[in-house]
Amino acid sequence: MKQINVTKTYLPSIDEYSKYLEGIWDRGQLTNNGKLLLELEDKLKKFLGVKHLLLINNGTIALQIAIRALELKNEIITTPFSYAATTTSIVWENCVPVFADIDERNLCINPDEIRRKISPRTSAILATHVYGNPCNIEEIKTIANENNLKIIYDAAHAFGVNYNGKSVLNYGDASILSFHATKLFHTIEGGAIVTDNDELAYKISYLRNFGHNGPEAFHSYGTNGKASEFNAAMGLCVLPKVPELIQARKIISQLYDTLLKDSGLEKPDLRTNTEYNYSYYPLLFKTETELLVVRDRLNCENIFPRRYFYPSLNTLNYTGNQPMPIAENIASRVMCLPLYHSLSEDEARKIVSIIKG
């Protein structure tokens, strides 16, 4: 029986990818702002409608470089309901993650909870657009302005999401993307930082390259956040397909919606004025027990949904004891159903019939 996972990477034909490889072989340049990297950065900026986009070797290093570039210190208020990368990058950069609980309807960080967590040591807010669902951007901006805080959005799920008619990546001081193979748009491994701040973009450009200022001089220390020509080649193959990939996912998502309407199971609320990318199909069970029963039934049929996000990040052994009742409750009973471009309608029907038992 064919295995169905929560996602399946879109791969171009080998021929298409090979055409780019021929160019790499001709030029002999494999990384360091090569032709394909520059071309992909340019195309992504146009596709997304953003001012600066700097490719980075993955989304986690992108978060770390964004934290460095903004010179964040001490406490960063963040969400407990995200992937571990969001929290671990704060800790890795010697800052302290202070959690603010989430909104139980849209599952993003709750601005009222952010307000309660602000202290004289707070330097920034790091919030995730969960499943590509935009945060309460207006309120977060107001809070940041009132308290002189920076804003970073973890937009790893939000490629191609528009909010109020423009890319959701245009909000905050910086947004980070992940182009990991499991994401809607991918470069095998990869990521990016998006910002409209010229000075910040310049700083990121040398922080990702050891701090270099030309071949023999350095602006400062830095790290190696560079992507390669091979990553860029994959991105150039995948990017033109993104509208089709989104459309195929939309059809399956809408079929799930229809088939699950009478199941009593809920989905998070999508923020209004959002053009969604259908990157995930999260389903909220009434209890963790019910979720585990359904997961076992699906696993028996070789179908592997994913408990995403689980566990709640405040329960990790390195974040201190910060109870987050809503995030812990949601994390215990949310599961993402298989959703990808080549999932067939029959497969989706079968998944729902197994869920309904």
Ligand SMILES: *Cc1c(COP(=O)(O)O)cnc(C)c1O
């Ligand atoms: C995938 C993901 C990341 C990390 O991206 P990598 O490219 O795998 O390092 C960060 N945040 C969230 C929310 C993610 O889903």
